[in-house]
Amino acid sequence: MEQGDDHRRKMGSRPPWCACDRAGNTAAMKKGPWMPEEDLVLVSYIHEHGPTKWRHVPASTGLMRCSKSCRLRWTNYLRPGIRRGNFTPREERVIVHLHSLLGNRWAAIASHLPQRTDNDIKNYWNTHLKKKLVVVEEQHRAAAAAAIVAAAARGHVDDDGVTTSSSPRLLAKDDSYGYGYDARPAAAYPCSMDNVSKLVKVKAGCMKSASSSSPPAQDGSSIRRPFFSLDQTSRSTAPLPPISNVVPQLAGTVLAGQGQGRHGGRFFHEPPQQQLSSIMENWLFLPKHQHQQQMTQSSPTPTAAAHCPCCFS
DNA sequence: AACACAAGCAACCGCTGCTGG
DNA sequence: TCCAGCAGCGGTTGCTTGTGT
Numbered sequence: 001m002e003q004g005d006d007h008r009r010k011m012g013s014r015p016p017w018c019a020c021d022r023a024g025n026t027a028a029m030k031k032g033p034w035m036p037e038e039d040l041v042l043v044s045y046i047h048e049h050g051p052t053k054w055r056h057v058p059a060s061t062g063l064m065r066c067s068k069s070c071r072l073r074w075t076n077y078l079r080p081g082i083r084r085g086n087f088t089p090r091e092e093r094v095i096v097h098l099h100s101l102l103g104n105r106w107a108a109i110a111s112h113l114p115q116r117t118d119n120d121i122k123n124y125w126n127t128h129l130k131k132k133l134v135v136v137e138e139q140h141r142a143a144a145a146a147a148i149v150a151a152a153a154r155g156h157v158d159d160d161g162v163t164t165s166s167s168p169r170l171l172a173k174d175d176s177y178g179y180g181y182d183a184r185p186a187a188a189y190p191c192s193m194d195n196v197s198k199l200v201k202v203k204a205g206c207m208k209s210a211s212s213s214s215p216p217a218q219d220g221s222s223i224r225r226p227f228f229s230l231d232q233t234s235r236s237t238a239p240l241p242p243i244s245n246v247v248p249q250l251a252g253t254v255l256a257g258q259g260q261g262r263h264g265g266r267f268f269h270e271p272p273q274q275q276l277s278s279i280m281e282n283w284l285f286l287p288k289h290q291h292q293q294q295m296t297q298s299s300p301t302p303t304a305a306a307h308c309p310c311c312f313s
Numbered sequence: 314a315a316c317a318c319a320a321g322c323a324a325c326c327g328c329t330g331c332t333g334g
Numbered sequence: 335t336c337c338a339g340c341a342g343c344g345g346t347t348g349c350t351t352g353t354g355t
Binding site (some may be wrong): 032035046052054055067068071075105106107118119122126141 | 339340341342343344349354
């Protein structure tokens with residue numbers, strides 16, 4: 001039996017809330033891992049219509065997937081600009097710091113790491129960071145206890161048992177921007193869309209049969225030009241990058257971190273050079289438009305705005 | 314080589330909040 | 335103001351892969 005079928009069998013029936021059910025095609029809906037062919041169909045559709053109206057995607061594309069599954073697949077896997085693979089120490093520090101501020105609000109945390117998805121961050125937190133933090137906190141406690149003992153010996157302990165000396169910090173403080181982590185813009189990295197490269201292979205097979213007379217591309221692949229004829233004029237609400245960002249191999253180029261998914265990459269605009277302040281907290285918690293409104297109405301001095309990561313850019 | 318166990322991660326589930334009629 | 339539909343979010347599940355015995 002195919003792996004997807006097995007997975008589907010185990011995952012149970014389609015829930016009643018899903019729009020696909022109301023259309024009466026519950027039994028036809030596919031579950032489990034996505035096939036490259038399905039990815040290809042979804043990417044094609046989104047680059048034509050934009051990443052909206054998910055409800056219409058199954059009907060318009062013929063995909064036997066529910067709208068939620070399509071949206072999830074796009075946002076977590078196919079969306080341009082997603083960085084996959086190991087998290088850098090800097091990203092770890094950002095996540096730890098933001099988690100200390102925001103808790104399990106993965107989407108909010110992900111909005112400050114535009115190249116990572118909330119699902120990715122959540123998984124990374126649950127599988128790596130949580131364990132690391134347990135170790136670090138134990139060290140912290142031990143060090144703090146030792147500091148209290150040492151301070152007590154010197155008579156420098158207040159009523160709460162807090163020493164006046166600095167205790168070990170949970171967060172690394174090698175940041176030149178004063179965020180509690182190094183918030184410098186990430187170095188450009190190749191837009192490695194391994195997942196989408198699967199699509200290339202699939203499409204390469206299609207095109208091979210369609211135009212076997214075509215000469216090979218310079219990079220050695222059988223693809224000579226993008227199979228999507230899309231550009232920035234697509235009808236999406238959020239402008240999509242050129243298809244060459246999505247499937248760099250198709251354009252015969254490797255792009256360096258140009259993704260601009262739903263998060264817009266605003267965090268990696270030039271960061272401010274001040275401590276995490278009320279401005280920062282405001283910025284972290286409020287949606288961008290509300291925050292900017294607040295900044296223009298209530299605020300602030302040009303200096304304050306100049307230190308705000310989204311206002312001053 | 315075969316098995317058991319653990320870790321990682323993609324995908325699903327169900328709830329919440331927003332939006333438009 | 336209410337309600338239905340929809341998108342988004344966070345928690346959970348279970349498959350795949352790696353590692354140890």
